Amino acid sequence: SQQGEEDPQALSIQEGENATMNCSYKTSINNLQWYRQNSGRGLVHLILIRSNEREKHSGRLRVTLDTSKKSSSLLITASRAADTASYFCATENNAGNMLTFGGGTRLMVKP
Amino acid sequence: GAGVSQSPSNKVTEKGKDVELRCDPISGHTALYWYRQRLGQGLEFLIYFQGNSAPDKSGLPSDRFSAERTGESVSTLTIQRTQQEDSAVYLCASSPQWGGGNQPQHFGDGTRLSIL
Numbered sequence: 335s336q337q338g339e340e341d342p343q344a345l346s347i348q349e350g351e352n353a354t355m356n357c358s359y360k361t362s363i364n365n366l367q368w369y370r371q372n373s374g375r376g377l378v379h380l381i382l383i384r385s386n387e388r389e390k391h392s393g394r395l396r397v398t399l400d401t402s403k404k405s406s407s408l409l410i411t412a413s414r415a416a417d418t419a420s421y422f423c424a425t426e427n428n429a430g431n432m433l434t435f436g437g438g439t440r441l442m443v444k445p
Numbered sequence: 446g447a448g449v450s451q452s453p454s455n456k457v458t459e460k461g462k463d464v465e466l467r468c469d470p471i472s473g474h475t476a477l478y479w480y481r482q483r484l485g486q487g488l489e490f491l492i493y494f495q496g497n498s499a500p501d502k503s504g505l506p507s508d509r510f511s512a513e514r515t516g517e518s519v520s521t522l523t524i525q526r527t528q529q530e531d532s533a534v535y536l537c538a539s540s541p542q543w544g545g546g547n548q549p550q551h552f553g554d555g556t557r558l559s560i561l
Contacts, residue, residue, distance in 0.1 A: 422487060
């Protein structure tokens, strides 16, 4: 079974709006990572948040991590049509050598 | 610098044939991963190579699947006697993977495998 589960599975918003995606996981982790995948392409790393961190920012991205609830959220502010993609969370195990991916959130940003 | 390169980008073959997929990781990356991604779904771990250590094969779905890696360079994933359920995108990723983790994985664009 998958370690990470994203919610919602699909999200459709208008350009300029914010998009929030959530991820829940089951076991202890070294870090949690978010990746983006455009159609027909590989995954691109967006941001990594370590288990002792609670919030991290990168440009229009904001990630939070709550280890007590075993959950994370990815916020994309002021969305653009180019943000249309699938977004995956992935948790790294405590050994630091394995990522387990969730099923992804398919985001559509309408111009 | 060059990213992770996978070939072929697309492969169509008949059921029962063997296929070989290739991955060239980023130079210097000691860790290499293979994943399978079925249409509209997340990534399913297949196998992990780290330097000269024995690979972690725990994700391989059957004995028809095997993978090799020469040192810290090219890897090949082989699927024997392909079945229609093997149709998927096969993604390769590499990572510097020094001690303690906390390194992102770098992905190729995958090989889209279609079994007729």
